[in-house]
Amino acid sequence: MDIPAVQVENLRKTYGTTVAVDDVSFEVAQGQVFGILGPNGAGKTTTVESVSGLRVGDSGRVRVHGVDPWTDRGAATRIIGVQLQQTQLQPKITVEEALRLWTSFYDDPRPWGELAERLDLTTHLRRHFGDLSGGQQQRLSVALALVGRPRVAVLDELSTGLDPRARRDVWSLVRDIRDEGTTILLVTHAMEEAHELSDRIAIIDRGRVRAIGSPAELIGGASSATVVSFVPSAPIDLVPIRELADVSQVRSDGDRVVVEGGEGAPTAVLGALTSAGVVPHGLRVLDGTLDTAYLSLTDHADDHDPEEAPA
Amino acid sequence: MSTVTASTPSTTSTVVRTEARLFAREPGSLFWILLFPPLLLGILGAVPGFHQAEPGLGGLRVVDVYTSTVIMFAMTTAAVFSMPAVVAGYRERGILRRLRTTPVHPASLLLAQVGLHAAAVLAAVVLALTVGRVVYGVPWPGSVLWYAVGLVLATATTFSIGAVLTSVARTTRVVQTLSMIVFFPMIFTAGVYLPVQAMPGVLHDIVVATPLGAAAEMLSDAMLGRTPDLVDLLVTAGWGVLLALVSVKLFRWE
Known part of the structure; x- marks a missing residue:
C-alpha cells in the first residue's frame, strides 16, 4: 500500500464555458473499491475519463500506478480496464467474438470463459450484440473491462439496466476482483451500490469533492447522522427545536415531527420536549443513511463552503 | 510491466x-459490391449494338469499356456507401472511443475495414473481368501492369472520397445523405450512362478532370495495351492525395 493506485490532484476540466470538473483531488489505495457518487452532471464521468486517459484535464495531475494517462496512453491502457457508460459494440458481433477480440488485446488476459460464466453470459455466446437485452450488453461490457486483468478497473454506472439478481452477481464479481488486488473506481448514483461495495467514497457535486470517507464516516460526519421522529402529545412550535444544539433540520411529516441532526440531537430534542411537557409518542431514533448524508452534502451546495465538508 | 507492444x-x-466475419454478415454490401456489377455487365452486354468495335473507343467495343466501368461502380459502392456507413456507425456507437481505452488503437479497426473493402473490390475486379471474358469475350487488358496501376489509383482515390465523407459528417445519417449525393456523379464520371471516351467535347474535358473520369481513360488505354497519359495518372493520384489529406485533417474519433 506504499504508493496509491490512483492519484488525482487538483483536476480541472472545462468544455468551452462549462466547468465540468472544477477542482477534484483524491487518492485511492491499491485493492480498494473507491465509489464516486454525485448527481447527474456533477463531473463524475469526466473525472474517471480523465483518469482513464480518454480526456486530458486543463490543469491538475493524474497518476495511475505512477503512469501519467495523459501522456503515456500505451502504458495506461495496459493497466486500466474501462467500462464506459452507454457504449456499444459492433451490432453483429457475437458475445464470444467480442470476448475473444478483447482477449487478443492483452498480454496476460483473464480466461474469458470464466468471466462469461460469472456474468451469466455462457448461454448467449453466439448471440449478436444488437440482439442482447440492455442488461446482457451491460454484463458483456463489464466482462470486456476486466478481461485484460487490469490493475485498476473503472466502472461507470456498473449496474444500470441490471435486474436485482444480476446486480448481486456483478457486485460479488467486483468484490472478488477487489480481493485479488484490483483497485476499482466505481461511478454510481445508486446509493445502495456505493454503500455495499465501496471501501471509501467521494461525493462530488458541481465539479468539486464535497466529502471523502468510508460510508460509515460519511454518515457519521453528516449533519443528519441521526433521525429522530415522534408524534407530539400536544402541538409544538418547531422553531425552538430547530435551534437546539446539533439539530440540522426539522420538518413535520403528517402528524409526525422529523428531526435530523448529529449524535447529540436525540438527547437535546428529548430534553426540550420534557421541559415543554410534551410527550413524544411513537418515538423512533434511526441512524442516518448514505442517502441522507448524500442529500445533505449535495442539496445545499451553494450554502456550504466545501471546506466544511468532512474530509 | 510488460514491454510487449500491443500490435x-x-x-x-x-x-x-x-471484422471479416462482420463484413460477411452484411449481405447488402456484398451484393452491391460483388454481384451487382457483373450482373449489370451481363444485362448491358446483351444490347446488340454494344458488340461492334467502335473507332471512337480506339477499336474497343462498348461492352469492353463497360467492364472497367462496372469495376469502378463496385469501387464506388464499397468506398462511398459501405465503408463510410460502417466507420461512422462505429464512431457513433462509441466503439472507436471504447477501443481507445485498450492497448489497441482504434485505427486498427479502420485499417481492417479499408483492407476488407479493398479485398472486396479486388474480388469484384476478378469477377467482372471473368464474367466479361466468359460471357462476352472481353479481352484481358493489353497491359496488365498499367491496368493494375489504374485500378489501384482509382481504388485509393474513391476510398479517399469515402474517408472525406466520414470525416466531414458527424452522424451516420448525414454520412448516408452525402454518400447519395456523391455516388451518382461518381458513377456518371466512371461512364455508367455513357462511356467517357464517347462524351462530347466540353463534357469530356470536365469529366477527365474528375478522379474516375481520368481513371476511366487510364483503364481504357491499358485495355488497349497503351501506356496511359501521364495527365490522367496525375489527376487520379492528385485527387487521392488531396482528399486523403483532407480526411486525415478532419477525421474525429468521437
Whole structure:
C-alpha cells in the first residue's frame, strides 16, 4: 500500500464555458473499491475519463500506478480496464467474438470463459450484440473491462439496466476482483451500490469533492447522522427545536415531527420536549443513511463552503 | 510491466478475422459490391449494338469499356456507401472511443475495414473481368501492369472520397445523405450512362478532370495495351492525395 493506485490532484476540466470538473483531488489505495457518487452532471464521468486517459484535464495531475494517462496512453491502457457508460459494440458481433477480440488485446488476459460464466453470459455466446437485452450488453461490457486483468478497473454506472439478481452477481464479481488486488473506481448514483461495495467514497457535486470517507464516516460526519421522529402529545412550535444544539433540520411529516441532526440531537430534542411537557409518542431514533448524508452534502451546495465538508 | 507492444500478430489477425466475419454478415454490401456489377455487365452486354468495335473507343467495343466501368461502380459502392456507413456507425456507437481505452488503437479497426473493402473490390475486379471474358469475350487488358496501376489509383482515390465523407459528417445519417449525393456523379464520371471516351467535347474535358473520369481513360488505354497519359495518372493520384489529406485533417474519433 506504499504508493496509491490512483492519484488525482487538483483536476480541472472545462468544455468551452462549462466547468465540468472544477477542482477534484483524491487518492485511492491499491485493492480498494473507491465509489464516486454525485448527481447527474456533477463531473463524475469526466473525472474517471480523465483518469482513464480518454480526456486530458486543463490543469491538475493524474497518476495511475505512477503512469501519467495523459501522456503515456500505451502504458495506461495496459493497466486500466474501462467500462464506459452507454457504449456499444459492433451490432453483429457475437458475445464470444467480442470476448475473444478483447482477449487478443492483452498480454496476460483473464480466461474469458470464466468471466462469461460469472456474468451469466455462457448461454448467449453466439448471440449478436444488437440482439442482447440492455442488461446482457451491460454484463458483456463489464466482462470486456476486466478481461485484460487490469490493475485498476473503472466502472461507470456498473449496474444500470441490471435486474436485482444480476446486480448481486456483478457486485460479488467486483468484490472478488477487489480481493485479488484490483483497485476499482466505481461511478454510481445508486446509493445502495456505493454503500455495499465501496471501501471509501467521494461525493462530488458541481465539479468539486464535497466529502471523502468510508460510508460509515460519511454518515457519521453528516449533519443528519441521526433521525429522530415522534408524534407530539400536544402541538409544538418547531422553531425552538430547530435551534437546539446539533439539530440540522426539522420538518413535520403528517402528524409526525422529523428531526435530523448529529449524535447529540436525540438527547437535546428529548430534553426540550420534557421541559415543554410534551410527550413524544411513537418515538423512533434511526441512524442516518448514505442517502441522507448524500442529500445533505449535495442539496445545499451553494450554502456550504466545501471546506466544511468532512474530509 | 510488460514491454510487449500491443500490435502483436495475434491481435492484428484477430481484429481482421473478426471484422471479416462482420463484413460477411452484411449481405447488402456484398451484393452491391460483388454481384451487382457483373450482373449489370451481363444485362448491358446483351444490347446488340454494344458488340461492334467502335473507332471512337480506339477499336474497343462498348461492352469492353463497360467492364472497367462496372469495376469502378463496385469501387464506388464499397468506398462511398459501405465503408463510410460502417466507420461512422462505429464512431457513433462509441466503439472507436471504447477501443481507445485498450492497448489497441482504434485505427486498427479502420485499417481492417479499408483492407476488407479493398479485398472486396479486388474480388469484384476478378469477377467482372471473368464474367466479361466468359460471357462476352472481353479481352484481358493489353497491359496488365498499367491496368493494375489504374485500378489501384482509382481504388485509393474513391476510398479517399469515402474517408472525406466520414470525416466531414458527424452522424451516420448525414454520412448516408452525402454518400447519395456523391455516388451518382461518381458513377456518371466512371461512364455508367455513357462511356467517357464517347462524351462530347466540353463534357469530356470536365469529366477527365474528375478522379474516375481520368481513371476511366487510364483503364481504357491499358485495355488497349497503351501506356496511359501521364495527365490522367496525375489527376487520379492528385485527387487521392488531396482528399486523403483532407480526411486525415478532419477525421474525429468521437
